[in-house]
Amino acid sequence: MKMSNGQIGRRVLGFAVAATALAAAGTAFAGTLGQPSPWEVTLQPSASPVMDNITWFHNFLLVVITAIVIFVAILLAIVAAKFNAKNNPVPSKTTHNTMIEVVWTIVPVLILVVIAVPSFRLLFQQLDVPKADITIKATGKQWYWTYAYPDNGKFEFDSLLVADKQPRLLGVDNEVVVPVNKIIRVQTTAADVIHSFAVPAFGIKIDAIPGRLNETWFKATKEGMYYGQCSELCGKDHAYMPIAIKVVSDSEFAAWVEAAKKKFASNPTATYASIGAAAQ
Numbered sequence: 001m002k003m004s005n006g007q008i009g010r011r012v013l014g015f016a017v018a019a020t021a022l023a024a025a026g027t028a029f030a031g032t033l034g035q036p037s038p039w040e041v042t043l044q045p046s047a048s049p050v051m052d053n054i055t056w057f058h059n060f061l062l063v064v065i066t067a068i069v070i071f072v073a074i075l076l077a078i079v080a081a082k083f084n085a086k087n088n089p090v091p092s093k094t095t096h097n098t099m100i101e102v103v104w105t106i107v108p109v110l111i112l113v114v115i116a117v118p119s120f121r122l123l124f125q126q127l128d129v130p131k132a133d134i135t136i137k138a139t140g141k142q143w144y145w146t147y148a149y150p151d152n153g154k155f156e157f158d159s160l161l162v163a164d165k166q167p168r169l170l171g172v173d174n175e176v177v178v179p180v181n182k183i184i185r186v187q188t189t190a191a192d193v194i195h196s197f198a199v200p201a202f203g204i205k206i207d208a209i210p211g212r213l214n215e216t217w218f219k220a221t222k223e224g225m226y227y228g229q230c231s232e233l234c235g236k237d238h239a240y241m242p243i244a245i246k247v248v249s250d251s252e253f254a255a256w257v258e259a260a261k262k263k264f265a266s267n268p269t270a271t272y273a274s275i276g277a278a279a280q
């Protein structure tokens with residue numbers, strides 16, 4: 001199919017308008033803390049030091065790749081315009097240029113080093129768990145999560161999707177509750193197949209693997225509700241095992257722990273609590 005210049009112009013204009021609209025929508029709807037928004041194209045707003053750094057690193061890389069893409073596109077345009085068969089009928093026979101070969105080897109290496117330094121720093125921050133104030137254990141099951149609080153009375157409860165609760169497909173019956181500005185260590189495992197514990201606003205995503213105990217951490221810096229989802233294909237209801245974390249003040253957390261100890265004491269699935277009690 002051959003297009004006229006007018007058609008090409010209109011198509012390019014169409015793409016530009018669509019891209020601008022998408023970017024504008026992204027900026028307009030990027031603001032909901034703790035949950036996704038319609039037409040969101042950016043990362044969710046950050047609520048932890050790790051996510052602050054992930055967001056910074058993402059924006060930094062966006063600048064780097066944009067500069068590289070523009071630079072390469074300009075070079076390609078120059079080559080296509082100046083050195084096509086019509087404009088350059090007698091091509092140069094040059095095969096080597098030491099200077100340019102050194103530059104196009106060294107410069108990409110330097111760019112990679114500049115990217116690697118903050119990248120490794122971020123990896124260490126994510127994987128090197130600081131001294132934790134509270135540990136919670138999340139066990140992935142087909143298709144819900146079970147949470148245990150070994151430091152706060154050893155109770156355990158299941159957290160299941162509630163179909164008509166908002167936000168849609170994220171609301172659960174029993175939310176995880178943690179105090180604000182405290183280091184929370186999250187240990188993950190699974191009872192059946194591999195699941196993955198992910199909460200975008202905290203910048204955490206870690207596999208929950210049967211027979212293994214993985215760990216990660218977060219420090220929520222703002223009170224509120226935060227939602228995540230299982231992020232490892234785990235069967236037919238993979239999309240229906242959300243993660244809901246409520247971040248509250250220290251006193252609210254203490255009150256919740258007291259209530260939860262009673263509420264979940266008779267939980268028939270509370271194997272962790274019963275085994276823990278029997279062992280003592």
Ligand SMILES: [Cu+2]
Nearest residue numbers: 195196230234
């Ligand atoms: Cu899962």
